[in-house]
Amino acid sequence: MNWSVAIHGGAGAIPETLSAERREACLAALDGTLRSGVQQLSAGASAIDVVEDLVAMLEDEPSFNAGHGAVYTREGTHELEAAIMDGDAGSCGAVTQIMTIRNPIRLARQVMDRSPHVMLCGEGAESFGADIGVEQVDNTYFDTQLRRAELDRALSDPTLAVQEGSTVGAVAMDMQGRCASATSTGGMTGKWCGRIGDSPLIGSGTYADTSCAISCTGHGEAFIRHVVAHEISAMHRHGGVPIDEAAHAVLGKMEDGAGGVILVDASGAHAVINAKGMYRGLAESGGRFETAIWNDQMAEL
């Protein structure tokens, strides 16, 4: 029985001068997370449970811009957002403006499973999380020196005032052919308070249906304008285009922002990028297991 999984830790202009220490930390985090996905899927876990778990692991990982290690708003706070979608059930949950929930993706899952709504915001979302016992933390839990330094640089140079953000995400197809997608982010360094990006928007940054699952990362505003995740699925479903070719076509015509997507469908796991690089990992039941950072590091790109 076939399964496939892909994860990402953000895309963008990742400099080739990235320190060896940081490169190793990122690759180790991708490796450990992907191994967990392989273990769960090969043991028969459902795609929706796997993507939630993998994104929660990436949220806990300080190397990536989600959960602990999230970037700062221009006010020096953290406002997190996440979405999850079960393509088989056609159900989804999303949260935004989260300041005190350790793992926003777990709250998004609860919104999907236990609320009458699809998307909850700010205090309403956090109060729901508190009621059902989702783990709470102080906003300072998300602080890291690396992200603080990025904010300080951005605020000192107005041309850097809003930086392209990154994101974490996971997509999986399980042994029963069910697809699911999950995405979580701290947004963009120096973003305005109250800014909502593509990650929590079903169809833009996160989407799954009965045949595929997609998670995006990159310049959120551009991904919203192009409704990227759903447009890839739609080209595939209505235009008969293979999913990875559809992703190349959609990202290829975006002139207003760069980033990348991970995808799974019956053909396996794919990563497609129109930026310099994307922290990513892909695995399939046939034995494929790869992690990479820059754009030319994986054969299929």
Added chain:
Amino acid sequence: MNWSVAIHGGAGAIPETLSAERREACLAALDGTLRSGVQQLSAGASAIDVVEDLVAMLEDEPSFNAGHGAVYTREGTHELEAAIMDGDAGSCGAVTQIMTIRNPIRLARQVMDRSPHVMLCGEGAESFGADIGVEQVDNTYFDTQLRRAELDRALSDPTLAVQEGSTVGAVAMDMQGRCASATSTGGMTGKWCGRIGDSPLIGSGTYADTSCAISCTGHGEAFIRHVVAHEISAMHRHGGVPIDEAAHAVLGKMEDGAGGVILVDASGAHAVINAKGMYRGLAESGGRFETAIWNDQMAEL
């Protein structure tokens, strides 16, 4: 030079016992708003300016659930949301959790035109609005006895605790063939604080591209799951299906919620409904001018 325009004031289980007074008030509001659209478009106005203006008029109209006359959250407050998209430019703006801006659609337009972001929420959005001089009001400005009575009924009967909401919207194609869409809502009566519906989500409740514009109303959670507005456009673009047939197909397969959509493209203005009725009006440069409430009142339905 051809143009077309459509407006809606919400879809749902509109009872045939609707009082004559309320029916007349709704039809008069639709009539006046649609006439304004006809006047503007025939004078050469741009689609994006027209949809903003028409939705602002519908927001000011107490008969409809947006702006003054918006429904109440379960806490007895109003949380408004809106989105606008210029299909020709591929640009868009959206706001949610708005409590003190008289016309949320005008704030959404400013987010599109004057912020680096696409979507802003709550205090961040309102503080941007205050900075640029968008008209502010107290949250009680949105109060009406009709909506208060609806909340009281909903809270007294748990089976009614979250009511299907309605929405206002406008779509237009101007003389130059440019399409635009705008949608604004108070959400659902008794909704949880922090709930975000489909109206402000680009691709779900509001969408426009170079060939068409779409605005939705109905059970928001279902419209988000199906990414309705973008799915209609995608079936049209990738599957070659006429836009009104695409709308029938997408609404026809929704088993999880009812509502309606208004659409414009080169073929004219359309309204498609999978609920009992939708407050609506359609006009085209050829002289067509129609307003209606229930499902069987217009020939093309």
